[in-house]
Amino acid sequence: MRNKYPQEFKDEAVRQVIEKGYGVCDVAKRLGITDKSLYNWVAKAKKSPAKNDELDEIKRLKAELKRVTEERDILKEGRSVLCKRVKERYAFIKSRLNKWKVTRMCSVLNVHRSGFYAWLNEPESPRAIENQQLLREIKEAFIESGGVYGSPRITSQLKRNGTHVGENRVARLMRVAKLKANLGYKRRYFKSTSPSTISSNHVQQQFVVAEPDNxxxxxxxxxxxxxxxxxxxxxxxxxxxxxxxxxxxxxxxxxxxxxxxxxxxxxxxxxxxxxxxxxxxxxxxxxxxxxxxxxxxxxxxxxxxxxxxxxxxxxxxxxxxxxxxxxxxxxxxxxxxxxxxxxxxxxxxxxxxxxxxxxxxxxxxxxxxxxxxx
The missing domain is CATH 3.30.420.10 (Ribonuclease H-like superfamily/Ribonuclease H)
Structure with a gap:
C-alpha cells in the first residue's frame, strides 16, 4: 500500500485549511496525520491560479455572509429586549459574549460599548460570578459539540476539563440560557424475517465486540x-x-x-x-x-x-x-x-x-x- 489516504480524504482535509481557515498543524493533529503530508497536499492544491481566485472570492463571500448572518441572528434572539431598558440589553449581550463580538451586538442593539463595559464592571455576588464562569464553560462545551450535548454529556465534559459540578446545576443553567440539545427524529421500524440469500447474518444484533477490526x-x-x-x-x-x-x-x-x-x-x-x-x-x-x-x-x-x-x-x-x-x-x-x-x-x-x-x-x-x- 503506497498511499494510506485516498484522494477524497486528501481533498476534504485541504478544504479544512484553504476554505475554512484552520491551521495546518491543527487540522493535521485532529485528523491524525503528519504536518508534512498536509502541507504537501495544500501546496499542490494551491498551484492552480484559477483555483486561488475562486478561493479568494469564496472567502470574501463567506465573510460577508457571516456578518449578515450574525446580525440577523442577534436581531432574532434579541428582539425581545430591543424595546426594553438599556440594562436589559446589556444583560442580553453579557449572556452571549462567547457567541458574538461585543461590538457587533452593541451596534445591532443600539447601545454604547463603553456603557456596556461600565455596567459589566459593577460588583456582583460570588455565587453569580461563579455561575457566570460555569455558564461560559457550559456554552463552550455546548458550542464545541455543535449544539448536540445535553446536560449529562456537558457535565461529563466539564468533569474531564477539571470542573466538578452536579448535573442538576448544569441543567438549570442551560435551561436559563436556553441551551437545548438537538432532538432526534422518531423512526418507525418494520420487522421482517426474510434472510439474505447472498450472505448469512453473522452479527445477529451482537453489537459489542472485544477488539478492533473484528x-x-x-x-x-x-x-x-x-x-x-x-x-x-x-x-x-x-x-x-x-x-x-x-x-x-x-x-x-x-x-x-x-x-x-x-x-x-x-x-x-x-x-x-x-x-x-x-x-x-x-x-x-x-x-x-x-x-x-x-x-x-x-x-x-x-x-x-x-x-x-x-x-x-x-x-x-x-x-x-x-x-x-x-x-x-x-x-x-x-x-x-x-x-x-x-x-x-x-x-x-x-x-x-x-x-x-x-x-x-x-x-x-x-x-x-x-x-x-x-
Whole structure:
C-alpha cells in the first residue's frame, strides 16, 4: 500500500485549511496525520491560479455572509429586549459574549460599548460570578459539540476539563440560557424475517465486540443539496464506533460502497479476517462488492430484509449525523455538503464527540486507551 489516504480524504482535509481557515498543524493533529503530508497536499492544491481566485472570492463571500448572518441572528434572539431598558440589553449581550463580538451586538442593539463595559464592571455576588464562569464553560462545551450535548454529556465534559459540578446545576443553567440539545427524529421500524440469500447474518444484533477490526458495519444515506442528492456510504468499527471508512458521491452506484470499504482497509490494514455487515441493498449484493470482500479477506454479513435493527449501529451513526449536523439544512452545493460532513466525521465524531456506549469517551480516545493497555 503506497498511499494510506485516498484522494477524497486528501481533498476534504485541504478544504479544512484553504476554505475554512484552520491551521495546518491543527487540522493535521485532529485528523491524525503528519504536518508534512498536509502541507504537501495544500501546496499542490494551491498551484492552480484559477483555483486561488475562486478561493479568494469564496472567502470574501463567506465573510460577508457571516456578518449578515450574525446580525440577523442577534436581531432574532434579541428582539425581545430591543424595546426594553438599556440594562436589559446589556444583560442580553453579557449572556452571549462567547457567541458574538461585543461590538457587533452593541451596534445591532443600539447601545454604547463603553456603557456596556461600565455596567459589566459593577460588583456582583460570588455565587453569580461563579455561575457566570460555569455558564461560559457550559456554552463552550455546548458550542464545541455543535449544539448536540445535553446536560449529562456537558457535565461529563466539564468533569474531564477539571470542573466538578452536579448535573442538576448544569441543567438549570442551560435551561436559563436556553441551551437545548438537538432532538432526534422518531423512526418507525418494520420487522421482517426474510434472510439474505447472498450472505448469512453473522452479527445477529451482537453489537459489542472485544477488539478492533473484528466486525465492521456499513450503510448508505443521502443528503439534500440544491445541486441534487449527495450519497454517503460509511464503515463503522463496532469495537469503538469509529467511522473508519467513507465515500461521498453524486450517485448511489456500487462504487460508493467499494470506495468506503477500500478506505477502511487502507486505514486499518487488518491482520485477520473481518466481518463486514450491511443490509441487502443492490450495492452490497453486487458481484463487484462481494468479490472485493473476498479478495481482501473480509466476510460478508447481511441483515434480514426490511429489519433495520439488524444494522442498528450504522443506523444510529446516520441518526446522530442528521440530528446533530444536517437537521433542517440544505447545502448550496455538494462540495459544501462534503466539507461539512467531513468535518463532522473526521474532526468531531471520531475525535471529539463523547459516546455514551464508550463511557463518555470519543472513539479515537477509546482506541488509544485500548492500545496503551495492550
Amino acid at each position: 466486525t465492521w458495519v456499513t450503510d448508505i444515506t443521502y443528503i439534500k443539496t440544491y445541486e441534487g442528492w449527495l450519497y454517503l456510504a460509511v464503515v463503522v468499527d463496532l469495537f469503538s464506533r469509529k467511522a473508519i471508512g467513507w465515500s461521498m458521491q453524486p450517485t448511489m452506484k456500487r462504487e460508493i460502497v467499494i470506495k468506503a470499504i477500500l478506505m477502511a482497509v487502507w486505514r486499518r490494514q487488518p491482520k485477520s479476517n473481518v466481518i463486514v455487515h450491511s443490509d441487502q441493498g443492490s450495492q452490497y449484493t453486487s458481484d463487484d462488492y462481494q468479490a472485493f470482500l473476498k479478495t481482501n479477506n473480509l466476510t460478508s454479513s447481511m441483515s434480514r430484509r426490511g429489519h433495520c435493527l439488524d444494522n442498528a449501529v450504522a443506523e444510529s451513526f446516520f441518526h446522530s449525523l442528521k440530528t446533530e449536523r444536517v437537521k433542517r439544512k440544505i447545502y448550496a452545493t455538494r462540495n459544501e455538503a462534503k466539507a461539512d460532513l467531513f468535518d463532522y466525521i473526521e474532526v468531531f465524531y471520531n475525535r471529539v464527540r463523547l459516546h455514551s456506549h464508550l463511557g463518555h469517551q470519543s472513539p479515537e480516545e477509546y482506541e488509544i486507551r485500548y492500545k496503551s493497555a495492550n
